[in-house]
Ligand SMILES: Nc1ccn([C@@H]2O[C@H](COP(=O)(O)OP(=O)(O)OP(=O)(O)O)[C@@H](O)[C@H]2O)c(=O)n1
């Protein structure tokens with residue numbers, strides 16, 4: 001069996017989510033904290049041999065108090081993150097003790113991932129070396145001018161919005177982070193692209209949305225509620 005190590009970046013500041021003492025990844029959704037939805041799902045898979053969640057140092061006391069038991073029960077470890085998402089994931093990679101053939105990186109702020117999507121992106125990565133979930137952009141795209149008016153309409157053919165998991169052969173992601181971890185990037189595929197290795201796009205789903213704002217939380221509650 002091919003094994004996957006999973007890194008869950010959860011060390012962001014939740015700025016766009018707005019105030020409140022809790023970071024968004026610890027806010028409850030359908031009865032459990034947002035981060036636990038995906039963490040438990042990955043940890044339960046026989047092809048996942050390691051799950052590392054990356055938290056901010058500020059959150060460590062809270063995390064230890066609230067989640068030590070569930071982490072032990074589910075064999076989830078945590079490590080401290082960094083200033084940028086890339087720093088956090090680099091710390092997650094460094095913390096792997098039993099790295100699998102592939103490394104999967106999934107935003108802890110995406111609770112709606114399901115096993116069908118994981119199966120698809122894992123198998124595609126296993127066949128090609130690199131794959132990410134993404135959604136073709138459905139609407140019409142506009143580029144704005146400095147004064148807020150429309151500068152141009154951007155053709156949407158071939159335009160996708162990246163999601164996660166982003167899954168890479170271990171040597172590939174290690175090389176990308178070794179070479180480019182200090183360059184700005186908002187996702188991991190951006191770093192691997194710089195190596196020139198092809199990355200397969202695998203269609204994700206609306207339910208795999210990233211919880212960025214409080215409105216996203218309301219949408220997720222509707223999208224992810226069990227069918228009545
Ligand atoms: N330094 C960082 C920044 C982000 N993340 C994680 O990367 C995922 C996607 O980031 P985003 O949605 O932007 O989260 P925040 O950075 O918290 O959001 P904001 O930009 O609104 O502060 C989240 O699970 C977030 O916790 C991280 O681990 N370390």
Ligand SMILES: C[C@](O)(CO)[C@H](O)COP(=O)(O)O
Pocket residue numbers: 085107161162163164186187188210
């Ligand atoms: C990785 C990602 O979720 C793909 O869309 C996105 O780039 C994360 O960006 P953020 O600014 O850290 O939310």
